Amino acid sequence: MPITNFPKISGIAKNNIKITINEKKLRKTLSARGVMQPDILDLSTSKTKKKGLLATVATVFSTGIGATIKKHFQNSALNKIDKRFDALQQDLPRVKDTFQDVFMRKDIDTKETSAMLERYRDIEKLRVTGTKDDYIKALFKEAKKNFGFGDIDIPLHIDDVIDNSEKCAGSTKDLMNQGIHIKRNRTNMSHMNVIHHELRHEKQNYIAFNYDKEEYVKTAIKSVYKEAKSNKDDFLYDTVKNISFEQYYDDMQDAAKNDIYLIEKMYGKADKSKLSEKDCEFARKCLKAKESRVSGKVNYKAYKNNFLEKDAFHAGDTIDKLLG
Ligand SMILES: [Zn+2]
Secondary structure, eight states: OOOOOOOOHHHHHHTTOOOSSOHHHHHHHOHHHHHHOOOOOBOTTSOOOOOOHHHHHHHHOOSHHHHHHHHHHHHHHHHHHHHHHHHHHTTHHHHHHHHHHHHTOTTOOHHHHHHHHHHHHHHHHHHHHSOHHHHHHHHHHHHHHHTTOTTSOOOEEEEOOOOTTOOBOEEEEOSTTOEEEEETTOOSSOHHHHHHHHHHHHHHHHHHHHHOHHHHHHHHHHHHHHHHHTOTTSTTHHHHTTSOHHHHHHHTHHHHHHHHHHHHHHHOSOOGGGSOHHHHHHHHHHHHHHHHOOOTTTOHHHHHHSHHHHHHHHHHHHHHHHHO
16 A cells, blocks of 8 residues: 555644654554545546646646637637536536435435536636636635535645645545645546545545444554565564454554544544434445455555446546536
8 A cells, every 4th residue: 555644743743743753663553544544536447538638738828819719718628618517507416316325415405506606617617717826726625625624724735746646636645634635637537537536435434433433443553464464575574463353452552542633533433323323334335345445556456446446437427527
């Protein structure tokens, strides 16, 4: 499992969170690593979708006749967006069903659907008239609200693609408020898709954590244990090679409690009564899948077939098809 970040203790101290475990121990025990298990959204077999041609052309021409051409392309793009969203406003029952499905919110009614569409319309226009970062930030904020995370601070990080061979378009880290990373310049998958994909992972984590916080953390630790045990290059390999999971988990108790404490700082107190029966069923599936999740770099087929990924790809692809 490719891990890019460890918890930043300085960042936590800033928020006055009492740390009961020091950084050295955290790195050594790394229950956090499992809980933070990043979703590396692997695009190696994703459909290529070229977008933003008009925006690209618009960037090339910026003065003189170029500016006129740019204006022309922009207006044409804006008109297309209006046509698309006008048509969606005429199709509210279908759009409402899609929103309810993607955001896992049965409470979304027709009126809210229509209001959401108008906000997405403005954001899609920003894709043409604004900067890429403006667009990503606005889309993230909107999607976060629609997933029901309006009050939860999920930081957004916009990163450059450093290595062109890199397949990752986004990632989710669900501990210590490290937030969601979105790549600025990935063109083979839309930001509409990636942002909703990653926030759907956040929703999975939120539901699974509220369903059973101890089990959630235990499952994350188990996945770290299994991964380390199967890989001689893993720096935890020597720690886990001769011990059972039960022994390892015994050693992780302090770290596990700390993980729960930090996650509750972000999500609020875990409370199963927030969940519907359907959510509970979903939580059980997420917990099962979390344990067996593998990185796309290790086994792409297994990665794509894991329930957590299938579910997140479904959400991202569905909204992209509707609005993108
Ligand atoms: Zn994913």
